[in-house]
Amino acid sequence: MDSSADPRLADLHARIADSRDALIALTQDLIRIPTLNPPGENYGAICEYLDRRLGAAGFDTHLIRAHDTPGDCDRYPRWNIVARRDGRRAGDCVHFNSHTDVVDVGLGWTRDPFGGELVDGRIYGRGACDMKGGLAASIIAAECFIAAFPDFSGAIEISGTADEESGGYGGVAYLAKQGYFSPRKVQHVIIPEPLNKDRVCLGHRGGWWAEIETFGEIAHGSMPFLGDCAVRHMGAVLNAFEADLFPAMAQRRTDMPVVPEGARSSTMNINSIHGGQAEKLADSTALPSHCVPDSCRIVIDRRFLVEEPLDQVRGEVRGILDGLAESRPNFEYALRELNHVLPSMTDRNAPVAATVARAIERVMGQPAEFVASPGTYDQKHIDRIGKLKNCVAYGPGILELAHKPDEWIGVDDMMDSVTVMALSLVDLLSPAQT
Numbered sequence: 001m002d003s004s005a006d007p008r009l010a011d012l013h014a015r016i017a018d019s020r021d022a023l024i025a026l027t028q029d030l031i032r033i034p035t036l037n038p039p040g041e042n043y044g045a046i047c048e049y050l051d052r053r054l055g056a057a058g059f060d061t062h063l064i065r066a067h068d069t070p071g072d073c074d075r076y077p078r079w080n081i082v083a084r085r086d087g088r089r090a091g092d093c094v095h096f097n098s099h100t101d102v103v104d105v106g107l108g109w110t111r112d113p114f115g116g117e118l119v120d121g122r123i124y125g126r127g128a129c130d131m132k133g134g135l136a137a138s139i140i141a142a143e144c145f146i147a148a149f150p151d152f153s154g155a156i157e158i159s160g161t162a163d164e165e166s167g168g169y170g171g172v173a174y175l176a177k178q179g180y181f182s183p184r185k186v187q188h189v190i191i192p193e194p195l196n197k198d199r200v201c202l203g204h205r206g207g208w209w210a211e212i213e214t215f216g217e218i219a220h221g222s223m224p225f226l227g228d229c230a231v232r233h234m235g236a237v238l239n240a241f242e243a244d245l246f247p248a249m250a251q252r253r254t255d256m257p258v259v260p261e262g263a264r265s266s267t268m269n270i271n272s273i274h275g276g277q278a279e280k281l282a283d284s285t286a287l288p289s290h291c292v293p294d295s296c297r298i299v300i301d302r303r304f305l306v307e308e309p310l311d312q313v314r315g316e317v318r319g320i321l322d323g324l325a326e327s328r329p330n331f332e333y334a335l336r337e338l339n340h341v342l343p344s345m346t347d348r349n350a351p352v353a354a355t356v357a358r359a360i361e362r363v364m365g366q367p368a369e370f371v372a373s374p375g376t377y378d379q380k381h382i383d384r385i386g387k388l389k390n391c392v393a394y395g396p397g398i399l400e401l402a403h404k405p406d407e408w409i410g411v412d413d414m415m416d417s418v419t420v421m422a423l424s425l426v427d428l429l430s431p432a433q434t
């Protein structure tokens with residue numbers, strides 16, 4: 001539409017400018033509800049807060065508990081909220097999905113992690129950037145749009161969902177199974193994760209998590225030749241990974257625009273290693289007994305590219321282990337898959353991606369950058385379970401601040417994102433009337 005002549009657009013910009021204090025207050029309120037995951041605290045409280053807020057803005061709200069999902073119990077119920085506001089005419093539905101959970105605070109903070117302090121244009125707190133600032137921006141954007149374009153067509157949905165930081169099974173995955181992300185109901189999804197205000201995130205790499213165990217035989221530590229050391233067998237596994245797997249992975253490059261640059265190759269993290277006796281308790285003064293370890297376990301976190309089939313990823317690791325079983329005396333292993341997530345990638349010409357990119361260019365004065373995320377987020381469930389492909393992540397907040405001490409979100413960045421989100425709504429829900 002040629003919006004420059006539309007007086008409603010000037011009204012929209014004025015309303016957004018007037019909403020700065022409301023945006024700050026909303027972000028602070030959300031940060032002050034400590035929704036730590038694990039264990040999954042205060043999901044009910046944050047959903048009730050959003051229920052009041054969105055109900056007052058004319059949204060129909062539904063609170064949905066994800067019964068029998070991981071971690072759901074009466075002490076830590078997995079509450080989610082889906083709020084919907086219908087327009088005056090039929091049309092597409094634009095859905096903003098934000099997770100309400102935040103990760104552990106960790107050490108090294110100089111600010112109150114749940115204080116929501118505003119200092120020099122930054123709001124501090126756990127979840128400020130990932131992603132309560134994005135949730136607040138989407139609510140303010142929707143409110144300003146509805147006020148300036150009361151005759152919009154279609155519908156706006158805003159959801160606040162649980163457990164994204166632990167896989168999203170009690171949040172978006174559960175809602176997708178209930179049909180909340182069916183393409184008949186929802187046509188465009190924007191996830192306001194902190195990917196920076198000038199970037200559209202099209203998707204993410206895949207992940208494969210597995211535990212590998214090597215076996216040995218316990219014996220007296222003074223006569224290790226009478227036993228068989230499981231830790232040395234695991235050393236051989238790690239050597240083989242260093243010699244063969246890591247160099248091979250580093251060679252592979254994806255066409256997905258993954259950021260940062262290092263994540264454009266396949267990667268693997270050795271997440272943990274445990275062998276031999278259990279670690280002693282912190283307050284114990286006991287000395288270890290002298291034993292040859294009969295078990296050693298590692299957990300691997302393998303991130304793979306859209307070009308790599310999952311079976312190839314699995315087969316590559318199993319091939320190395322089988323090779324050791326043939327070449328190394330007494331080598332026995334077990335491989336247990338813990339979880340996997342397939343890559344997800346929305347086409348950059350998909351309607352929601354192109355619309356958000358256009359809005360970014362209008363607000364920032366330069367073309368949007370298309371990126372993909374090194375780690376997974378809830379897009380996987382919207383794609384695989386919901387079968388909805390028209391989904392991107394777009395939100396304020398600097399990706400590198402997520403999960404860090406003194407996490408913050410910039411108010412100016414949030415204001416720019418509010419404008420981008422609101423202009424996206426204009427394009428998707430208010431086609432030119434004249």
Ligand SMILES: [Zn+2]
Pocket residue numbers: 099130131164193194
């Ligand atoms: Zn997040």
